[in-house]
Amino acid sequence: MRALRDFAAEAEALDAADPLRECRAGFVGSEASLVYFDGNSLGRPPAAVLDRLGAFVRGPWADRLIRSWDEEWMALPFELGDRIGAAALGAAAGQTVVGDSTTVLLYKLVRAAFDAAVTSDPRRLEIVADRDNFPTDRYVVEGVAAERGGRVRWADANASAGVDEAALRSTVGPETALIVLSHVSYRSAYMSDAAALTRVAHDAGAMILWDLCHSVGAVPVALDRWGVDLAVGCTYKYLNGGPGSPAFAYVAARHQERLTQPIQGWMGNADVFAMGPDYRPAPGMRRFLSGTPPVLGMLAMQATLDMIEAVGIDAIRSKSVALTEFAVRISDALLSPHGVSLASPRDPAWRGGHVTLSHPAMRAVTARLWERDVIPDYRDPDGLRIGLSPLSTSFAELERGMRAVEATLAAELAR
């Protein structure tokens, strides 16, 4: 019992010293005893959402009605994109837009980049991706390669379940059109050296697209400084946008005028309301939109952006590292004796905002934990994923949850 008490006391001390501790109360449900370890799959609702949704229905929707398109909604995908860019992506204004699902935005940008590469050099028929990438990313690149007469080349992952500089350099070449990688791996939390890998892409004359789904809002990203070409990410994880809230796309300013995407809709046309005969891609980021922007899904994330802007992404990263370090220490002490191993990088410099713990019993353990209101995620083949949203997770919540994992695993092994 000694270790348990020590961790509880340590959690209390960590919470007391946490400069972000007051943020937690800004989320609906954080007062309950439930332990939430899956804010990197679906973030908790910001409390401000309740008033925001009501005010939205009564004001812009019910009272201003269609006039709101002119007054605010037409600009919203760009304003919100710029805010995400400034607060969390290191992206100057005019390069980020919100709209569609991550999958649809990925499709548009992969198509745009692949088509542009092949047009300028017909040998560039390869899209490089890695097998540990999220399924949608793999499915999209395979689909685009198949329909455009290209091919996918898989980069080897290193022992930390990520692609490193040497592996990527040996995979790319004069036939590479585009590289598609996740900045933080959805399974292992391996965090790439995005600056170095972006240089590898450019040295080979290729473009790179970063999937930032598990990065945005948890780890600092510096798209402009790293020289990134393209990025996408979702807003329902660390940005707490709600289930299925629209994703964002980033296209570096230098590429915008030469890239076109295939889903030609009225919102991407040069003059939206001209309703003219022919499609002409709008200048700037609007050409990457297609249909009517999903405004309702853009409300909740604004509350999280308010918080990120107030505290800064560096403070969020500091807390994120402290949370994952604490999780690793508890796991080493309490779970390792049961045969649990750490599937995430041990060095926090290479680790994103979650920690994955491997054990053959983890599928069963996850199901039992859910029944007792302790909610991690499970990822094949044997990973219990501890997602630690820095704004909404306390060290005490983490400690309670880890104890529940230990107790449930012990019970499962004793069956």
Added chain:
Amino acid sequence: MRALRDFAAEAEALDAADPLRECRAGFVGSEASLVYFDGNSLGRPPAAVLDRLGAFVRGPWADRLIRSWDEEWMALPFELGDRIGAAALGAAAGQTVVGDSTTVLLYKLVRAAFDAAVTSDPRRLEIVADRDNFPTDRYVVEGVAAERGGRVRWADANASAGVDEAALRSTVGPETALIVLSHVSYRSAYMSDAAALTRVAHDAGAMILWDLCHSVGAVPVALDRWGVDLAVGCTYKYLNGGPGSPAFAYVAARHQERLTQPIQGWMGNADVFAMGPDYRPAPGMRRFLSGTPPVLGMLAMQATLDMIEAVGIDAIRSKSVALTEFAVRISDALLSPHGVSLASPRDPAWRGGHVTLSHPAMRAVTARLWERDVIPDYRDPDGLRIGLSPLSTSFAELERGMRAVEATLAAELAR
């Protein structure tokens, strides 16, 4: 002044006799003096939405969190699709799904149908559309034709600004892959004989895709009975889903297994959570999904579906016809003397849920009306569009609005 008083009295009588009169109170803002003639662009918010959104945030999102995907959200796109299908489309279950924007769904279905047609007969390289179709529809077919080595052939519109059977029959042939038409024209409200035009498509060995954006929830649709192949429509007009709420797609059961769409994402894969190496299209309608479903955007339309299910689409159509007939009569009496002409079919059998009135001053008139809380829409070149959402519009509101149009036009002409 005689005509004005008569119309006001008539409006009062029509409202008193209206079996749907109580539905109006079910919309936020309907108690205000504002006149809304644009429910076919953005429907008013159903009052039930306020509680529904709050309950959603506190319950499925904050309390059940990620568990809600298993418990309800994964099934929602299909359940909602089936409800829309049954209540408003004449579509048996398993053929309608909600997700993405109208533009993205159009792109997927046009690609799916075109690719299948060309695969089975390499001569079928033409997509037939009409120039009066909504811009997104035209842009999508042009984009797909260009990227797939096909071409667009434009069908001639008749004097009522729609495509009739003879015109379509003379346009299609052994080179037609797909026909894309709007059931109700966004400008003129011309309503096609969809059953007859679908037969024309099939006689030519082609498929047909109906855009139902201006039909769904206002006029009865019988997709199964008409033998329609494909359809899309949006939910933020007569279904009051809110700005940018997700669209629906219909694919007749007989086509589902042979059609595949190009945006390969995890939600369209045979096993969503297997996260396996290769994409294999799911059976049934799920193969037409791509990314994470936009759940927040699916809440409001459920309140409208409750109402449609309660009163029935035939009662809604009856009121819709009564509203547009009343609008035409007032226009004939009050606006014709100012040179206004009816740009919609005079016969209600060929007219959808709105009425378009033409006059060179209508752009200026619309801007002035908006300032005084009378909100029609304007469509080039000279159309004032009176959209009359049957559930939320009263005859008194219509009469007040038409008087405002007359007064504003008269003032504009006197300037």
